[in-house]
Amino acid sequence: MNSNISIVQGNITEADTDAIVNAANQKMLGGGGVDGAIHKAAGPELLKYCLQIPAVGDVRCPVGEARITPAGRLPARWVIHTVGPRYTIDSEPQNLLASAYRNSLTLAEKHQCNSIAFPAISCGVYGYPYSEAAEISLTVCRDVRWNGINISFYLFTPELVEIWQNELNRSE
Numbered sequence: 001m002n003s004n005i006s007i008v009q010g011n012i013t014e015a016d017t018d019a020i021v022n023a024a025n026q027k028m029l030g031g032g033g034v035d036g037a038i039h040k041a042a043g044p045e046l047l048k049y050c051l052q053i054p055a056v057g058d059v060r061c062p063v064g065e066a067r068i069t070p071a072g073r074l075p076a077r078w079v080i081h082t083v084g085p086r087y088t089i090d091s092e093p094q095n096l097l098a099s100a101y102r103n104s105l106t107l108a109e110k111h112q113c114n115s116i117a118f119p120a121i122s123c124g125v126y127g128y129p130y131s132e133a134a135e136i137s138l139t140v141c142r143d144v145r146w147n148g149i150n151i152s153f154y155l156f157t158p159e160l161v162e163i164w165q166n167e168l169n170r171s172e
């Protein structure tokens with residue numbers, strides 16, 4: 001079991017981890033929420049890196065998958081862009097959310113990252129219920145497979161922090 005998991009209340013753009021995860025959309029060209037904050041803090045270089053990711057139509061990252069780019073001006077070295085499900089629109093949102101976390105961690109491992117920071121993927125515009133998202137994300141992150149990676153969740157509000165912390169305590 002990976003017990004290197006911590007919960008932080010804060011802005012993920014300040015995370016001093018090898019990689020930070022962006023809750024992006026399929027086009028991967030920026031947006032609102034955490035995506036907008038990451039692009040703003042990283043500077044215009046990040047968009048240039050995103051444009052280098054091959055697209056099918058205008059899809060650079062299908063729902064549940066992940067792509068990696070350098071991080072521009074951020075303290076992190078890499079941005080891992082993943083796309084969570086829209087809760088009431090995409091079918092099997094539980095599987096898609098778990099895949100988004102799993103594929104992000106797989107990319108982090110492939111790039112020798114010792115630390116990664118996640119936001120609450122899908123818990124904003126995409127409408128995922130917080131408790132269910134906390135349970136899914138922590139189930140994926142606790143897998144022994146990620147024992148070598150320090151995982152932090154950078155959550156924006158005290159409410160999210162409490163929900164994630166309770167779920168972490170419950171599953172310990």
Ligand code: AR6
Pocket residue numbers: 010011012013023024025030031032033034035036037038084119120121122123124125126127128154155156157160
């Ligand atoms: N640091 C940490 N968490 C943040 C930050 C930040 N700087 N800013 C917002 N959050 P959302 P989604 C929280 O909507 O639901 C974008 O337009 C926020 O409070 O950013 O996956 C993309 O381009 C919430 O708890 O992502 C997509 O189109 C969480 O991050 C779409 O939104 C996720 O909220 C993705 O929607």
